[in-house]
Structure formats: structure tokens, C-alpha cells
Amino acid sequence: MMSTPTTVDTLIHADWIVPVLPHGVVLENHSIALTGDRISALLPTAEAQSIEAKRVIALPGHALMPGLVNCHGHAAMSLLRGYADDQPLMPWLEEHIWPAEEAHVSEEFVADGTELAIAEMIRSGTTTFSDMYFFPNACAATAQRLGMRCQITFPIFDFPTAWGQDADDYIRKGLALRDNFKHSALVTVVFGPHAPYTVCEANLAKVATLAAELDTPVHIHLHETAGEVLLAVEQNGERPLDTLNRLGLLGPRTQCVHMTDLGDQDIALLAATGAHVVHCPQSNMKLASGTCRVRALLDHGVNVALGTDSAASNNDLNLFGEMQSAALLAKLHTQDATALPAADALAMATINGARAMGLEDRIGSLETGKQADLIAVDLRGPETQPLYHPLSQLVYACNGSQVSHSWIAGEQVMANRELSRIDLNALTRRIDQWQRRIATGPGAA
Amino acid sequence: MMSTPTTVDTLIHADWIVPVLPHGVVLENHSIALTGDRISALLPTAEAQSIEAKRVIALPGHALMPGLVNCHGHAAMSLLRGYADDQPLMPWLEEHIWPAEEAHVSEEFVADGTELAIAEMIRSGTTTFSDMYFFPNACAATAQRLGMRCQITFPIFDFPTAWGQDADDYIRKGLALRDNFKHSALVTVVFGPHAPYTVCEANLAKVATLAAELDTPVHIHLHETAGEVLLAVEQNGERPLDTLNRLGLLGPRTQCVHMTDLGDQDIALLAATGAHVVHCPQSNMKLASGTCRVRALLDHGVNVALGTDSAASNNDLNLFGEMQSAALLAKLHTQDATALPAADALAMATINGARAMGLEDRIGSLETGKQADLIAVDLRGPETQPLYHPLSQLVYACNGSQVSHSWIAGEQVMANRELSRIDLNALTRRIDQWQRRIATGPGAA
Numbered sequence: 001m002m003s004t005p006t007t008v009d010t011l012i013h014a015d016w017i018v019p020v021l022p023h024g025v026v027l028e029n030h031s032i033a034l035t036g037d038r039i040s041a042l043l044p045t046a047e048a049q050s051i052e053a054k055r056v057i058a059l060p061g062h063a064l065m066p067g068l069v070n071c072h073g074h075a076a077m078s079l080l081r082g083y084a085d086d087q088p089l090m091p092w093l094e095e096h097i098w099p100a101e102e103a104h105v106s107e108e109f110v111a112d113g114t115e116l117a118i119a120e121m122i123r124s125g126t127t128t129f130s131d132m133y134f135f136p137n138a139c140a141a142t143a144q145r146l147g148m149r150c151q152i153t154f155p156i157f158d159f160p161t162a163w164g165q166d167a168d169d170y171i172r173k174g175l176a177l178r179d180n181f182k183h184s185a186l187v188t189v190v191f192g193p194h195a196p197y198t199v200c201e202a203n204l205a206k207v208a209t210l211a212a213e214l215d216t217p218v219h220i221h222l223h224e225t226a227g228e229v230l231l232a233v234e235q236n237g238e239r240p241l242d243t244l245n246r247l248g249l250l251g252p253r254t255q256c257v258h259m260t261d262l263g264d265q266d267i268a269l270l271a272a273t274g275a276h277v278v279h280c281p282q283s284n285m286k287l288a289s290g291t292c293r294v295r296a297l298l299d300h301g302v303n304v305a306l307g308t309d310s311a312a313s314n315n316d317l318n319l320f321g322e323m324q325s326a327a328l329l330a331k332l333h334t335q336d337a338t339a340l341p342a343a344d345a346l347a348m349a350t351i352n353g354a355r356a357m358g359l360e361d362r363i364g365s366l367e368t369g370k371q372a373d374l375i376a377v378d379l380r381g382p383e384t385q386p387l388y389h390p391l392s393q394l395v396y397a398c399n400g401s402q403v404s405h406s407w408i409a410g411e412q413v414m415a416n417r418e419l420s421r422i423d424l425n426a427l428t429r430r431i432d433q434w435q436r437r438i439a440t441g442p443g444a445a
Numbered sequence: 446m447m448s449t450p451t452t453v454d455t456l457i458h459a460d461w462i463v464p465v466l467p468h469g470v471v472l473e474n475h476s477i478a479l480t481g482d483r484i485s486a487l488l489p490t491a492e493a494q495s496i497e498a499k500r501v502i503a504l505p506g507h508a509l510m511p512g513l514v515n516c517h518g519h520a521a522m523s524l525l526r527g528y529a530d531d532q533p534l535m536p537w538l539e540e541h542i543w544p545a546e547e548a549h550v551s552e553e554f555v556a557d558g559t560e561l562a563i564a565e566m567i568r569s570g571t572t573t574f575s576d577m578y579f580f581p582n583a584c585a586a587t588a589q590r591l592g593m594r595c596q597i598t599f600p601i602f603d604f605p606t607a608w609g610q611d612a613d614d615y616i617r618k619g620l621a622l623r624d625n626f627k628h629s630a631l632v633t634v635v636f637g638p639h640a641p642y643t644v645c646e647a648n649l650a651k652v653a654t655l656a657a658e659l660d661t662p663v664h665i666h667l668h669e670t671a672g673e674v675l676l677a678v679e680q681n682g683e684r685p686l687d688t689l690n691r692l693g694l695l696g697p698r699t700q701c702v703h704m705t706d707l708g709d710q711d712i713a714l715l716a717a718t719g720a721h722v723v724h725c726p727q728s729n730m731k732l733a734s735g736t737c738r739v740r741a742l743l744d745h746g747v748n749v750a751l752g753t754d755s756a757a758s759n760n761d762l763n764l765f766g767e768m769q770s771a772a773l774l775a776k777l778h779t780q781d782a783t784a785l786p787a788a789d790a791l792a793m794a795t796i797n798g799a800r801a802m803g804l805e806d807r808i809g810s811l812e813t814g815k816q817a818d819l820i821a822v823d824l825r826g827p828e829t830q831p832l833y834h835p836l837s838q839l840v841y842a843c844n845g846s847q848v849s850h851s852w853i854a855g856e857q858v859m860a861n862r863e864l865s866r867i868d869l870n871a872l873t874r875r876i877d878q879w880q881r882r883i884a885t886g887p888g889a890a
Contacts, residue, residue, distance in 0.1 A: 081830070082837035086786035119827040285773035286841070288782040315841035316828055321766075328730035328770075337733040341531035382564040383761060385526070385873060386880035388890070392527035396731070396760035401846035428830060435831035444833075 005040045008033040011053035016390045018065040020350045021365035024343035026390045034372040037409040061380035067127025067373040068319040069353025071278040072257045072307025074133045076113030081311040099443030105162050110138035118148045119422050124318040124400030127373040127408045132192040134163040140187045146421045151357045153192030153219035167203035195221040196240040208249040217253045224258040225289045250275050260290030271300045276356035281325040283309030294330050295339045305353040320400035323349045342395035376405035450485045453478040456498035461835045463510040465795045466810035469788035471835045479817040482854040506825035512572025512818040513764040514798025516723040517702045517752025519578045521558030526756040529890040544888030550607050555583035563593045564867050569763040569845030572818040572853045577637040579608040585632045591866045596802045598637030598664035612648035640666040641685040653694040662698045669703040670734045695720045705735030716745045721801035726770040728754030739775050740784045750798040765845035768794045787840035821850035
């Protein structure tokens, strides 16, 4: 235990504090103190009266909780939100998304799209996001400029794209980016081999070697559909998860995104290697990809985090919606209304995300000494009345619009739903220009 | 075609108008005129300049659409929101919901719970709701007092409850209620036999006779789970839908709620009889009930509407969330990303609901001569930018908090998210009192 500080920067009183760790706990009549970029105390409000604070914030009717951790997305694709919905996966990609990306993606596109995504994410409670997209340098710079925490997973393909030529080129650029941000308190840069069907075994093995050497996470799309797994088995005689394992790419640094096709043997392998799963329920539903066996994974000790995927296939970046969808989908899929209770969904959207990124010592829960990444949720509206159990209310009754305040690394990035670092009017004007250009360009539906 | 009126009460200009009929249409640069309780014109804004209006409302960046129609719920149960989540159906009912209801349900409980529900529904775009609960007189009076449109389905059971003794008593009270509201422009009163497992065949037959005689709809929980159907087959040798058909209770006046267990023969029977299905996707997921085959029903010409069910099993009354869940669940369930596109989900939440209630001549679409039940949705926020296709944005990107204005029968019941007839502070104080009483009473989790 750290001793109670006598002076702090900010002292926040709220009706409920949901620290996420310990699991399922709700503290009443507690206060939280922030000093610099950290949480310096979490204590009963009665005891907090002796603390001298530069700023005191009283939030009656609010719950304080860790900022949400969005473990998978492609932020800049927010510029393609609703661009071509209700389409099968391949025509959607081949006739719409890829032509539009080929025509428009640039550093400027990524910077503006990422700013739009960050505005939406902060307004719905996210304080950390993972990103995989072209020009990750632009995404990283935007997140840093806006005070948003993120994990940049630089993309690796075998083939050329707007951002690189071949796997070596992507890796070279990605590691240079990693160097540029090695002193950043907010941005971490990790490997993002796109998928086993877009990166050959030799290149995956190279990533495995480098990731081990640099002790750096690896983020990969995996088993997104049964079709992907079937094709791999036909072509390679083994499931993609087994291929990754054979190449030494499956371990506690690995983030496996989607995993809708999961046999018992897959679950056992994930558990044995300590690899993480990132569940994207709304994207998996909207693209008709399948259902990740979340309850079984958790029961076998596999860490499962949550992601929104991009706004082009969701169509929002709202983790409150994702928590609810994850809980409801798990109940439906297991035919068991007790599966994935509220506390588990909340853990998936916070501490489990932090664990997947290897950041669990810094974020994902409200604990003294951790980074001050936290949000306040206003539970006074008719949508969240009456209030018997705050955890239920947060997962089953909130839709994200109740998030009123947000702090990242101790900085208040939103107060009473006003963003401190983003000029929404100026941003909207830039988005309008992109919309006009994209709506009349290649791929428009 | 009606001629353009020269003077109207209210003239509204919006960037987009989504009339729902014709299906899938989005009108740009159009205006809508309201006179008394009706829509008196829907026309290009250029042509609307000649209309003299007592009040002109310009809503740049907004979409106007019909108010949403919530076809199934138990409004007063909002007082039990989040009371006992993540429980299997029977313990949830037997150990929590029923003891709490037995201890607390009264006319006052129903009046306050219904007001809370109406506040939430208006704020998330609903202008008509269906209700089945004890003391339907209190629900009807509350809706009438608050200017909310509703279909009251008075409950019928074989056994006594707080509101009645036996089927004859429920029917007598219900028909008296129907008489009391026969001149109401907002409230219709219809039969609500609870379910085939709580109302015996003799009483269901009685309802069938009376409903036909009075040409009045019948609203019934049906095939909510596979277990319910299995038990009926074991006990009666036939599926509940077949029982209803045999008793003459299946026809164009019948609203079958849930229908997660649907064989091809059930779909054929529904199509042949013209009965309606009310789909409650989030409730069905949360209670692990099963999945209604919405796409197959629509393909066979069955009218499918949407409902939230109660806030005790949802935990919100937000039809924007329900539209999205319906679309996503249909895609996942059929393994087809094209299933239930945005326009279909929107129709289910509007005109299909009106059809199920037999109110399609009055509500469910924006057409000249229909009742002025409409909402404005503010699409200027970062969550709904850019905007390529308004229908996609409404179904896949909105969460209900973008609803800014609402009119019911020509009366503005919400402006800039302020409710005109409900004092939220006074309501919250009354809800607080209920919460304190219920949280310490029987059934508390």
C-alpha cells in the first residue's frame, strides 16, 4: 500500500467507483486522486477530506471507471463509415473498400480519419485503442498530438500497398516508427502481420524472430471466418492457428483477432501458449463471419479482449455497444443466460485489453500507481434509472452517450462531453471535403 | 394527391426525409408541413416557400423520419431495470421478478414506471408503444396524459393476479377499459392473452370469438423458447401455433411475440393466415431464448415488427439499438451479410409495427394525411460523419441519443432533447423512492 498523499492535482468524488480490479467490485462513497499522469490515491471520501487538491471535481450520480480499451480497429477507415453496407465480404472489399482506399488513402487521409475516430472513441469512453492501417506514422502522430493512448500495429503484407513494397519494407518502416516513438508515454508500436493468408510463412517466421528479440507484441487477423480456416487446411494441411504455433508466433505476446472458428483443440492451444484473443462481436455479426466462443475461452483461462473493428464494418467505434453485444451474443450462443455476466464484459473492455497489449501494469483498472486513464459515466438520466446494480447499468443500459468526462495520463480530454483537444467544427469541415471526394470517386456505392 | 395547403401549423425543413414508404427512399431538400394532428404536406423545400406557417423549424444536418413503433413491452417494469441480471429465466422470474411484483405492483407503480418508460422511449425516438401489464388502466391513463400513442394489450390469465381473478374477470375489465378509451385518438385497447401456457384453450377460444366480433387485435407471447414448444407438443400433441390456429386465433389481427422456434411449417401457417410476428432480438439474446428467423419470415411475406420487451430483460427501451441488433443478428444467423439491410430494419421499426397493430392507415410512415408522428435525428456529430447513405447511418451508426425532436399527433413532445410534458426531476425523485422500497423488499438480488 502506498501512503495517502497530502497534496494532489485533482481529486474526484463520485457516487460509484468501478475499479475493475478486484473483479466485480463497486465502491460507494469513494474518491480518486490524480497526480501528474497517475492515480495517486483511491480511498473513502471521508478519508479524502484531508487531501489538498489543486482541483476538486464532484460528480454526483456518476460512476468512475477505467477508460475502455479498444483492442482492434482501423481508425482512419471512419472516413468510409456506411460507405457500402449490407454487402457480402468479398464484393464489399473488392468493389468498394479497396478501390476507394486505392484512390484516396494518404497520410492526410489517415490523419483526418484518425482524428474523427478519436473524437468518437473519447465520446464513448475509450481511452486506448489499437490500430492497424496504412501510414501508421500518421495515426501515431495524430494520437500523440491529441493525447490519446494507442497501440500502433504497423501492417505487414507480402505485396505492395500505398505504404510499402514487401514484408521487409513494411518491417523496416515499422521498426523505424517504433524507434521514433520509443520514448512516447502514449504510443506503443508493435508488429501487425495482416493475416496468415496475406503474409507467407517465411515472413511470419521473420516476425516471430524479431518480436521475440524485441519482446514486442504481434497483432494478427486470425480465423475470422470458417471459410478462411477451411481454405488454409486445404492448402497447407493445417489450421492457421497451428501454422502460427509451428512458426513460433503463438505466445503471450500474440493478439489473435476475431477467432470465430474455434475448435476445442484451438482453445487448448491458445490456453497453453498464453496467446490473447480479441473479440469483435458487432463486426463479426455484420459481416456474417461467425461467433467467437468467448465463454469457453474464458473458462479455459484464455484472455479475451474486445475490439470494434473499423467504422466501415460496424458502423461505430463504441465499446459500450460492444460490451453489450458481447454479453448478449455469448448468452444466445451458449443458450445460457448466465454466460458472460456484466462484470466479465466490463473486464474484457478494460483490463483484458490492457493484458492483451502487455500494458496491464499501466492501464485497464483503477489502482494507485497506474496511469490516470479514467472516465466518468453520468447515470442520472431516465435510461439508467432506477439503479440497483451499477455494473448491470454500465453494460446493459448505457449506450456510451452517458460518458461525461475522460482523462488520459492525467490530462482531462473531455469535460461535460466537450473535447478539450479536438475542434469538432474544423474537423467536420475537413470530413465534409473527404466525403465529397470519396462519394464521387472509385468504389462509390 | 392532395393539393398543397396554403397555411399550416408547422413547417419543418430538414436535409433528409426518410418517409419509409416508398421503401428505401431518402428525400433530399424536402419539407414537411403539419396541420392539427396530421401531416398536411410533404414536398420539395423549393415548393414549400409559398406555404404560410405559424411556425417554421429549420433542421440542417437532421433526418426526419416516422416515429418508431415499439410493438412489445411491459413499460412499468422499467422500475425493475437491472434488478436481477445474468440469471436463467426461471430463477430470474421465480426468485426475483415475481416476488418483487407481488410486493410492489399497484396502480401507482404502473403509473410511475410507465412515465419513466415513456421518457426513455421518446428520448430514443419511439412515438408508439405496445404494452402488456397489470393495471393497464394506469398505463393507458399515463400515456394519454403524456401525449404518447400506445396499444394497451390488457392481460388475460387463467389465474388470479394483482389486477384480476380469472379470464372472465380480466376480459370484463379489459373490455371496460376499451370502452373508456374508445374515443381516444392515442390509446387503443386490445386483447392480451398472456401465452398458450398460461391461458387454457377454452379461454383462448373465448378471446378468438370476442376479437373477431369486435374486430380487435390479439397480442400473445408465442414460441418464446424451444422448451415452451417442446413442452406443448408433449402435453397437447401439437405446436402452440397450431393450437392457436385450431382455436381460430391466428389471423391478420394476431400479433405473435418472440417466435424464436420457427419451423418451415410455422412460417407457411403464419403467411397463410396473415398473422404478424413481433421480433424482440435483444431480449431473446439476453434471456438466451433463441433466434427468430426474420429473413425467412419476410421472404414468405409475413409482416415482422420490432419490440424491446421490458427494461428488466433488455435493459433499455431503445428501438435504435433493436434495429441494429435485428439487422446484425439476421446476418449472423443466415450467414449472409446482405440479409436484413438497413431499409428493412427501419421498416420493421415503423410501418411493420403499424401494420401489426392495424394502424397502418394512421402511422408508420410520413405520408400526407397520416398522423403527424415523426422524429428528427441529428446526424452532425462525429459518430455519424461522414454520411454517404442516411439509411445506413440511422440503423448502423445511431444509438438513439441523436434523436433531437419528436412530434406525436402533431404535438411537439420533445425539442432539442427537452421533453415538453415530463418533469424529469420530479420523475427521478419518485423513481428514487421506488428504488429504495424495491431494493430492500422481496426478490432483491
